[in-house]
Amino acid sequence: MRTTSGRFRALASPRSDEEWLFVSLPEPDEDPDAHEYEPTFVADSDALSDVEPGALVSATLDWEASPPTVSELTVERETRYRFVPETTNLFEAAQDAWAEAVTGGDGMNSTVLRNTDGEETGVCYVFGDSSGELFAGFERGTRPIEPLVLRVNRSRDDDGVARSVFVLDPVGDPFVAVAVAFDREGLLARTMRDTYLDD
Incomplete structure (x- = not known):
């Protein structure tokens, strides 16, 4: 064998x-x-x-x-990955991060996500996708998301806390957003599920 x-x-x-x-x-x-x-x-x-x-x-x-x-x-x-094609009503932080990338002439950008008290709840990465194939590459594993998630795990002093990762392909926009919620049971992850998923 x-x-x-x-x-x-x-x-x-x-x-x-x-x-x-x-x-x-x-x-x-x-x-x-x-x-x-x-x-x-x-x-x-x-x-x-x-x-x-x-x-x-x-x-x-x-x-x-x-x-x-x-x-x-x-x-x-424990971590949960969700891939959401044809995303509508993309959250403002992701839109702002992409606008900053465009202004700076960059193909990617990131921003820390916070709750209303200013506490860090996650991080969002945006990647330019002029070919329209990046989302599929993430879903098939041919374009790795893992360095982003492992970097989050190694930078956080919360070993063992389950994460949630949302890969969003916004309709009509030339970029893909990857949001990593630090706590899978936290408000950010729940809000993302309620907004972009049926479950």
């Missing part, structure tokens, strides 16, 4: 409900900007029955079948 083990972001497959998309992650002492985030489709199985899309997992993949199967899995950190 040929197996490999590693750390992965377990994502919903954009092409089938019968598989998952695993994106390889760096080890804790590895530079996240130097890692190659390789996407691999894996077969759905009982080992994944309690995993939510976006969880950071340690897993062993069995390559005897195609696609490979998961023989062992441990969830290291």
